[in-house]
Amino acid sequence: MARINVNTLRKEFGEGSDAVVAVEDVDFQIEDGEFLVLVGPSGCGKTTTLRCIAGLEDVTSGTLKFGDTDVTDLRARERDVAMVFQNYALYPHMDVRSNIGFGLKLSTKLTSAEIDRRVEETAAMLGISDLLGDKPKELSGGQQQRVALGRAIVREPEVFLMDEPLSNLDAKLRAQMRTELQELQHELGVTTVYVTHDQTEAMAMGDRIAVMNDGRLQQVGRPEEVYRSPTNEFVANFIGSPSINLFTAEVNGDTLVGPGGFSYTLENPSYVEGYDRIRAGIRPEDMRLVSEGGNNVDVTVVEPMGNENFLYLTMGDIDMTARVDSSMRPQAGETVQFAFDEDALYLFDAESGDAIKTKTDDVDVGVKEIQS
Amino acid sequence: MATHDSNRETSPTVTDTLRYWRQSLSKALPSTSSGRVAYVFLAPFFVLFGLFLAFPIVFTLYLSFFKFNGVTQETVFWLDLGFHVIELNEMQLAFVGFENYTRLLSDAMFHQAMFNTVFILLLQVPLMVGIALLLAVALDASFVRFKGLFRTMLALPVSANLVAYSTVFLLLMQETGLVNFVLTTLGFQPIPWLSSDFWSRMTIVGAVTWRWTGYNMIILLAGLQNVPQQLYEAAEIDGANRIEKFRYVTIPQLRPVLLFVFVTSTIGTFKLFAEPIIINGGGAPLESTITIVQYIYMTAFIDFNLGYASALTYVLIAVVSVLSIVQIRLGGENDA
Amino acid sequence: MREADRREGVWKFLTYTFILVMIVLTIVPLYWIVIASTLPEEAFLTAGTAPQLFPGGEFWANFSALQDRLNIGFLMFDELLGTDFGFLGAIANSVFIAVVYTLLSLVICSMAGFAFAKYEFRFKEPIFYTILATLVLPIQLLVIPLFLLMSQLGMTNTYWAIILPWAANPLGIFLMRQNMKSLPDALLESARMDGATEFQLYYRIALPTMKSSLAALSIILFLFQWNLFLFPLVILEGDKYTIPVAINQLVGAQRVYYDQIMVAATLSIIPIFLLFLFLQKQFVSGILAGSVKE
Secondary structure, three states, rough: OOOOEEEEEEEEOHHHOOOEEEEEEEEEEEEEEEEOOOOOOOOOOOHHHHHHHOOOOOOOOOEEEOOOEEEOOOOHHOOOOOEOOOOOOOOOOOOOOOOOOOOHHHHHOOOHHHHHHHHHHHHHOOOOHOOOOOHHHOOOHHHHHHHHHHHHOOOOOEEEEEOOOOOOOOHHHHHHHHHHHHHHHHHHHOOEEEEEOHHHHHHHHHEEEEEEEEEEEEEEEEEHHHOOOOOOEEEHHHHOOOOOOOEEEEEEEEEEOOOOOEEEEEEOHHHHHHEEEEEEEOHHHOEEEEEOOOOOEOOOOOOOOOOEEEEEEEOOOOOEEEEEEEEEEEOOEEEEEEOOHHHHHHHEOOOOOOOEOOOOOOOHOHHHHHHO | OOOHHHOOOOOOOOOHHHHHHHHHHHHOOOOOOOOHHHHHHHHHHHHHHHHHHHHHHHHHHHHOOEEEEEEEEEEEEEEEEEOOOEEEEEEEEOOOOHHHHHHOHHHOOOOOHHHHHHHHHHHHHHHHHHHHHHHHHHHHHOOOHHHHHHHHHHHHHHHHOHHHEEEEEEEEOOOOOOOHHHHHOOOOOOOOOOHHHHHHHHHHHHHHHHHHHHHHHHHHHHHHHOOOHHHHHHHHOOOHHHHHHHHHHHHHHHHHHHHHHHHHHHHHHHHOOOHHHHEEEEEEEOHHHHHHHHHHHHHHHOOOOOHHHHHHHHHHHHHHHHHHHHHHHHHHHHHH | OOHHHHHHHOOOHHHHHHHHHHHHHHHHHHHHHHOOOOOOOHHHHOOOOOOOOOOOOHHHHHHHHHHHHHHOOOOHHHEEEEOOOOOHHHHHHHOOOOOOHHHHHHHHHHHHHHHHHHHHOOHHHHHHHHHHHOOOHHHHOOOHHHHHHHHHOOOOOHHEEEEHHHOOHHHHHHHHHHHHHOOOHHHHHHHHOOOOOHHHHHHHHOOOOOOOHHHHHHHHHHHHHHHHHHHHHHHHOOHHHOHHHHHHHEOOOOOOOOHHHHHHHHHHHHHHHHHHHOOHHHHHHHHHOHHHHO
């Protein structure tokens, strides 16, 4: 078991002037037994970071530590890590038993009887004991997924690495495996790094989430922390579904003036002191429809979800979304008014995107606390 | 997770011991970065490729500018490998410039060999590709049963050794052989298959066609099976009959495969050697069936004129390479 | 409708007739050599004699005449046993050489193909395209420099002289590289994480997953070596003859020993026929693999 320390990691592909920087200045620490999810849009460097931790890519600069051991220059097979690949990467010519036992056979001094026993234990834990004699191509997607997991678990590694392991499953199985995977990880208590592009999966699974963009780490924190107190506009926009409503507003004293006649007077104007323009954000679930005293928006589409309604709105040239109670049922084409609590308002620097104000209704996870 | 180490109750078997030994061996090997591993994988290939392909290609060209006067007793290099002694002797070479190439122009035997090869090729390739195509289309027809069996029987000659099957034709085509027996029984005159200029070439055409038709049929059949069925259905709805479907669907769809078959067969015929040498040996007049490769063989290893033979080889290599490149061009065009 | 049915019937009849005629033309020569090998020479070479449909009883007489005519050894066994093996020696030589060549070439081509498909190294592209360029050359024709090279190396009349020159087969490396490219990188990385060395990646992961392409390639290689004639004719002497050279020996300028040739042809064709019947799928995929466009 190990705590993982990633220190100023940098990875370039290619050489000289053709070099492309894939990961830059990434710094984080994963506690022993923690489940960390690396999340970001495709091409953000999350998989490259994972592969550097795995030892499948040489780092350009920076160091990696497992516990007190510097593993930066160690090869994958010397790091005691196990990885689950997106397409499972099961050896097609071996049956399930050999697939799971292959690592033990190659790199441990266990006897074959012991290897067999451990393979069987692992298979029993994953409920695939019946499949030990089958070849991968005879298995369903979910079963292949379990074999891939078994192959990682059986090695009892210091670190689990998972590269989008659920993305090839259908929606229902994915939800089921998500829970199973979490339970398994808690049971085994192995430090786990999990890569996904799906923020819902990240929120649901991670003890902590690391959000990446453009090869840089944006924020690391507990799921509700990144959701409520994103460090910048990118994180605010990436985390949450449907995404946050964002628009540019002029600062007029203590009043924000936005598109489509938007106007809001801040109760606490100290946040916007010294700003002429600002980016404002309101989560769809914080949008309230009011009969008067709010800002006008036009309803374009109403999507009834049963327990709630999604409203697609336009405010000037800005598209917005609102999640409202299913009893609220405006007609498409109608103009309605919305309001929000100032506690729920996000404000970002219009140039740098850095957060100025995030959710303040719950003192427990305020932005101040994280920044200190 | 050291829980299992405490209850290690089983003892290692022989295969386990072997495994541990292999593990420690692989750990003891110097760890190479992946770029360098590639060179280890490539090394045997490069050694053999360099020595037996790259060097001969260059050396043939070199030799074609010399007259070869044999090997002297003079040792220029000597290496004792323990199990084998390598001793390189000096070769006597006289530089002649382009003389070997200019000699080609007026060499009647070379012209005869070229004529024979092209003659055989012009008759044999269209005949064989035509039959192979018809067979492939027939076997592809939906109503034909026993396809697998028919295909196997037609492809059987693929497994016949080139020299062995040539002797079969030598026997079949004797004045008193099976073919003439059938002809006379049917009331025809016997044909001098092996003694007349024209007929001895026809014997070679027949032999080569017999050997390679099944081979080309397999390639064409695979090509036919890749033609989308909807094209035929669309043509049918448009009112095309069998011949029109063949003309407007099969042939255009099969064009790249047909070109491939044509060009490889042409190249194959340029390399013809076993068939004419057997049929010559069995009595056909040499000059009527001599092919380029046979002429190269005789020049090099009977007359021992290696320089001139090298020039002949290069002319042949040039012809075959150009044909190959044409094939890649034509084939590739359709893929793009 | 009845007119259409009738025309359909005629078409079917013509198609079957064509196929069957072609099958007869294909099979008769093969059948005839088997029959001829069991007959005295006069029975199939005398004018006007009706061909026999069934085997005669002269096979062993022809066979022993053939065995007496040729003095061919195999490896060191002829010296060990103090006797030659006649034409059977040629079969043994041909099989041995083709098998060793096929195995050696498979190893060399698959290793090189693996390197070209799965590693990055300097000058990879130019090297590969150079090899690709030699694909258009008729490599069997490089006999003159190979003959000089072999005589200089003191390797004339050795098995190695006809095994080594084409072991680095350009078509083989090209096919292996194409097939190895389809091997998912994740599979290799997964094995690396499981503790495999680079060489183990090659022989425990790449080779076993490439079984069908290896089978197709081995057919191509085997037939290439099996049919080699020109170079063995130049480089081998009587005691190491392969089948093609041995049969050629029977086609003399003065006299052609047809009865013996037919025995030799029968004996040489039978093993490959059996192989063909059992490994038909591999033969077909081998032929098709050899016909891939670059």
